[in-house]
Amino acid sequence: MQKTTEYLCRHHGGDGHKAAEKTIQSHAKNHDRDFQTFWHRHCDRQLSDKASVIDLGCGPGLWLNELAALYPNARLTGIELAPYMLDRINGLATNINIIIDDLNNPTVDIPVHSVDVVLANLLIHELHQPVTLFSKLRSWLKPGSVLILCDMVRQPLADYLEHQYADINLGSHTPDYEALTNAFQHFQEHNRYHPEDLIQLLERCGFKVIESELFKNGRAVRIAAISV
Numbered sequence: 001m002q003k004t005t006e007y008l009c010r011h012h013g014g015d016g017h018k019a020a021e022k023t024i025q026s027h028a029k030n031h032d033r034d035f036q037t038f039w040h041r042h043c044d045r046q047l048s049d050k051a052s053v054i055d056l057g058c059g060p061g062l063w064l065n066e067l068a069a070l071y072p073n074a075r076l077t078g079i080e081l082a083p084y085m086l087d088r089i090n091g092l093a094t095n096i097n098i099i100i101d102d103l104n105n106p107t108v109d110i111p112v113h114s115v116d117v118v119l120a121n122l123l124i125h126e127l128h129q130p131v132t133l134f135s136k137l138r139s140w141l142k143p144g145s146v147l148i149l150c151d152m153v154r155q156p157l158a159d160y161l162e163h164q165y166a167d168i169n170l171g172s173h174t175p176d177y178e179a180l181t182n183a184f185q186h187f188q189e190h191n192r193y194h195p196e197d198l199i200q201l202l203e204r205c206g207f208k209v210i211e212s213e214l215f216k217n218g219r220a221v222r223i224a225a226i227s228v
């Protein structure tokens with residue numbers, strides 16, 4: 001776990017406190033109306049009164065708290081590893097449980113076929129590989145239950161630079177060396193998968209993809225898949 005924690009801290013820019021703050025600031029954007037429409041379209045039918053829901057890489061737990069307000073009798077679980085994210089979890093509703101585990105190779109004991117909905121929002125690109133997790137999810141999810149996966153996908157370097165350095169003309173101004181190195185590392189780590197890679201990987205791991213849609217001008221994908 002220590003190695004993954006160090007990897008994550010570097011991936012998050014080397015400053016955990018700042019990364020957690022950024023996650024809190026971008027919570028509304030990352031769970032906006034389009035996300036919620038997608039969520040309700042695929043999850044409402046699974047979310048009976050006593051449903052079990054897991055938020056993988058739940059960060060500071062804000063989405064879990066929103067779910068608790070909607071589903072006060074559901075069993076809500078967050079799984080998270082980064083200490084600076086865990087430190088920012090507070091004021092959790094009583095039906096939320098947080099588990100500390102490394103989702104690269106989860107060791108948490110979740111009963112077979114006990115979970116109704118799993119969310120992985122901006123998690124998969126941070127894993128060394130997602131196959132072990134997908135295999136665990138197939139065991140945890142009830143047959144026919146749903147995984148919602150949202151993540152950044154491949155984008156041309158030009159689009160990334162436009163987003164990252166919108167106000168800077170690289171022809172006349174060279175950003176700081178460290179910042180540039182981090183930006184190119186960040187580009188690579190957010191460029192792991194094409195949307196089709198994720199869809200095919202899920203299908204090879206025993207899921208049936210029922211809907212996918214691009215957002216952020218094609219820089220991200222939302223997928224709903226059921227465990228078959």
Ligand SMILES: C[S@@+](CC[C@H](N)C(=O)[O-])C[C@H]1O[C@@H](n2cnc3c(N)ncnc32)[C@H](O)[C@@H]1O
Pocket residue numbers: 004008023027030056057058059060079080081082085101102103104120121122123126127
């Ligand atoms: C980009 S943040 C997204 C947080 C939250 N899901 C959201 O949408 O606001 C990714 C989260 O996944 C967590 N994470 C990444 N790799 C992990 C791992 N191997 N095990 C557990 N959590 C992990 C990170 O610490 C971070 O909190």
